[in-house]
Amino acid sequence: MPRFLNEQQHSVLSAVVDRLIPPDDDPGASDAGVPDYIDGLLGAFTYDPPHIWAGGPFSGRFGGANGFTSFHRLTATEELAWRTRIEGSLGIPERERLGPVAGLQQRYATGLEALGADFTSLTPQAQDERLREQPEFTALVYEHACEGMYGAPEYGGNRDLIGWSNIDYLGDVQPRGYSDEEVSQP
Amino acid sequence: MTRDFDAIIVGSGPGGSTVADELTRAGMSVLILERGRNRLINLDDPHELAADYSSDELKFLERHFLGPDPWLEPRTFRRNEADGDHVHIGDVNNLPATVGGGGVHADGKLPRFREDDFRVLSELGPIEGTSIADWPISYDDLEQCYADAERLIGVAGLAGANPFAAWRSGDYPMPPGAPMYGSTITAAAAERLGFHPYPGPTGCNSVPYDGRPACNNCGFCAYFGCPIHAKGDPVAVLRQALLSGRAELRPDAFVSKILLQNGLATGVEWIDASGQAHEERAARVVVAGGAMETPRLLLLSGMAHPEIGRNLMFHMQTFVMGRMPFRVHGHKGRSVTTLHDDHIIVDEAAKAAAREHGLPWVKGGLVEHCSPSHPIAEAKAYPWGIEHKELMRTSPLRDHFLGFCMQGDDMPQSVNRVDLDPSICDVRGLPVARTTYEPHRHEIVSSRYHATKLTAILAEAGAEEIFTATSPKTEGTLRTSHSPISMVPVSRHVVGTARMGNDPTTSVCDPWGRLWEAPNVMIADSSLFPTGSGYGPTLTLVALALRNARALASEA
Numbered sequence A: 001m002p003r004f005l006n007e008q009q010h011s012v013l014s015a016v017v018d019r020l021i022p023p024d025d026d027p028g029a030s031d032a033g034v035p036d037y038i039d040g041l042l043g044a045f046t047y048d049p050p051h052i053w054a055g056g057p058f059s060g061r062f063g064g065a066n067g068f069t070s071f072h073r074l075t076a077t078e079e080l081a082w083r084t085r086i087e088g089s090l091g092i093p094e095r096e097r098l099g100p101v102a103g104l105q106q107r108y109a110t111g112l113e114a115l116g117a118d119f120t121s122l123t124p125q126a127q128d129e130r131l132r133e134q135p136e137f138t139a140l141v142y143e144h145a146c147e148g149m150y151g152a153p154e155y156g157g158n159r160d161l162i163g164w165s166n167i168d169y170l171g172d173v174q175p176r177g178y179s180d181e182e183v184s185q186p
Numbered sequence B: 001m002t003r004d005f006d007a008i009i010v011g012s013g014p015g016g017s018t019v020a021d022e023l024t025r026a027g028m029s030v031l032i033l034e035r036g037r038n039r040l041i042n043l044d045d046p047h048e049l050a051a052d053y054s055s056d057e058l059k060f061l062e063r064h065f066l067g068p069d070p071w072l073e074p075r076t077f078r079r080n081e082a083d084g085d086h087v088h089i090g091d092v093n094n095l096p097a098t099v100g101g102g103g104v105h106a107d108g109k110l111p112r113f114r115e116d117d118f119r120v121l122s123e124l125g126p127i128e129g130t131s132i133a134d135w136p137i138s139y140d141d142l143e144q145c146y147a148d149a150e151r152l153i154g155v156a157g158l159a160g161a162n163p164f165a166a167w168r169s170g171d172y173p174m175p176p177g178a179p180m181y182g183s184t185i186t187a188a189a190a191e192r193l194g195f196h197p198y199p200g201p202t203g204c205n206s207v208p209y210d211g212r213p214a215c216n217n218c219g220f221c222a223y224f225g226c227p228i229h230a231k232g233d234p235v236a237v238l239r240q241a242l243l244s245g246r247a248e249l250r251p252d253a254f255v256s257k258i259l260l261q262n263g264l265a266t267g268v269e270w271i272d273a274s275g276q277a278h279e280e281r282a283a284r285v286v287v288a289g290g291a292m293e294t295p296r297l298l299l300l301s302g303m304a305h306p307e308i309g310r311n312l313m314f315h316m317q318t319f320v321m322g323r324m325p326f327r328v329h330g331h332k333g334r335s336v337t338t339l340h341d342d343h344i345i346v347d348e349a350a351k352a353a354a355r356e357h358g359l360p361w362v363k364g365g366l367v368e369h370c371s372p373s374h375p376i377a378e379a380k381a382y383p384w385g386i387e388h389k390e391l392m393r394t395s396p397l398r399d400h401f402l403g404f405c406m407q408g409d410d411m412p413q414s415v416n417r418v419d420l421d422p423s424i425c426d427v428r429g430l431p432v433a434r435t436t437y438e439p440h441r442h443e444i445v446s447s448r449y450h451a452t453k454l455t456a457i458l459a460e461a462g463a464e465e466i467f468t469a470t471s472p473k474t475e476g477t478l479r480t481s482h483s484p485i486s487m488v489p490v491s492r493h494v495v496g497t498a499r500m501g502n503d504p505t506t507s508v509c510d511p512w513g514r515l516w517e518a519p520n521v522m523i524a525d526s527s528l529f530p531t532g533s534g535y536g537p538t539l540t541l542v543a544l545a546l547r548n549a550r551a552l553a554s555e556a
Ligand SMILES: Cc1cc2nc3c(=O)[nH]c(=O)nc-3n(C[C@H](O)[C@H](O)[C@H](O)COP(=O)(O)OP(=O)(O)OC[C@H]3O[C@@H](n4cnc5c(N)ncnc54)[C@H](O)[C@@H]3O)c2cc1C
Pocket: B010, B011, B012, B013, B014, B015, B016, B033, B034, B035, B036, B095, B096, B097, B098, B099, B100, B101, B102, B103, B105, B106, B107, B108, B109, B110, B222, B223, B253, B254, B255, B256, B288, B289, B290, B291, B293, B294, B297, B492, B493, B494, B524, B525, B526, B535, B536, B537, B538, B539, B541
């Protein structure tokens, strides 16, 4: 269920992240749910509490209960910062203290549109060309793609731990940790 | 609606928490005001520790969970006046704004300074363009407090392992924890070349200690709070202070002004989470906001000593990193487990190298044996496209990446300073701290000289494609900073800005950390340091806070 993006935007975004972190012998970014991670960030305030900071102390993957699924509440000031970042300043004076802020929602909406409605039907080479024509937007999506690929799955990406298993990485290992032997030996 | 306290303490980091413990032990009542949120301890039942920390790279490294949010509470930066008002607004060396302060974030390498770090001017002599000064106290004055600080925080280490260490009256309270695999390789290579690596003293429990468990080497240490509370963040002292029944801790409480009357503090003005201002009265005020926020508060309070904010020092960080032909798994362990101090010693060779560049001497710093551990940070360093997948699998910049970070001593310069930014305000409408900072030639010459030696060690260890980078940037290509501009030092070791001394005209504080300008205000953080040393500041600032708090309590 998309939180912010519409279906069209979601499918363009899926095509984009698959050029940034493509499938090869291992699954790529859209297999790992990266578009859902980005959609979850853009729509963080459609959840209560908002999906900004996952809880603690453990994820349950190596023992204990999963505390990551219950997100932290934000104070009013923290909400101001994150709404400004995500929604933009929108002419609201308290959001423009340091000048107008273009929100992530707007940057995604404009960026995806600029890639063209035909983006999904282009050849990979032509898609890459379009991405290179929008270097700023591509850099933004790439940052988020890396976060969605290799961040904790509770944020919507790294589905079935695809990101971590691609790179043979266990992620958070509390409360098990690593034994002295695992730390000191090859 | 005011209440009187024996002392108000600004900031709950290692400095402020230590003072709170010491003063409450002496029977005094304290109010601790902390601008950040409480994620550390149950304030209603301090026996219980919070469950908010986690091994979550997004939360801690990308989303400012421990604060300060760089948009709500930015800082500004410029190299010098020619840069104009500022060239960067946002994160400038942000240490966490949270109960426990930077102690929560740190991976806690906690070495003591050496004897000669307290008298650099008389041992090594001046350097043109710097304001090097001897400390008004000696190592011997502080030794007992160092020992007490190690016991209170819980430091794991091995006495005698470092031949360059200062004398000590006893053992560490805990044996060292397990060395990381990569460090065993670099340590062996360093030894073969005549260097002296040793297990770094760390504030992570190697055995259960103080009712908290042993560290389980989870790998999410530097920049993370410890989910199992095995870290020597200031939880031990803070808990003791709260359990005494004489300490009150208020989170979300930003101190905006020290109230002054006839050259003495009468209390503070503070702002709560909803922006409401309050006043609180006390017999004395202790400021422990860290070396950037402390001078900011003094300036916001209208203090006028011309040295306030000056002589700001970081560490000149020199990274020498290379690719190993096998995996070194830097994500298993406590971030850094092995150190060597050889570069801190100013020997004849270092003096000869300095003279070639017109300097009398150069001093390096503590060398941390390290390798990176977090995949999101790694991923962002690679290009997008099909290469990304291959690079992430082979992991040249994480799982095969090994090397050193030298925390090079930074010389105090009067022009390097913290003041109030002329136009940028925080969310409360108060001017933010502005940093004006440029390294001295000493730091650059020293960095290059020692980088050559570190490169030789890394080559001996079998690394390929070795390269060097520094922060602040001088040369090299490594992306060492989350900051958009690489002139902003990433070093989280910040000192100077309210130096202590014997002369009220050249120092801000007296030898007991009290402001010459308002003697019932005591500074209890690394702002006091006249010189920086090549060691992390935390154990020394805690030892100093202990010494000064004891003096204060005995006079009260
Ligand atoms: C990732 C990392 C690794 C580190 N590693 C090491 C290491 O290995 N060795 C070492 O020695 N050091 C290390 N440090 C540095 C160490 O964290 C600091 O030296 C230490 O925290 C400083 O303690 P402090 O009490 O002086 O200040 P802080 O820890 O900065 O605490 C100050 C507190 O005061 C609060 N505050 C500030 N202004 C106000 C105000 N006006 N009103 C109310 N509250 C206020 C802040 O929110 C903060 O909580 C590291 C830091 C980081 C981030």
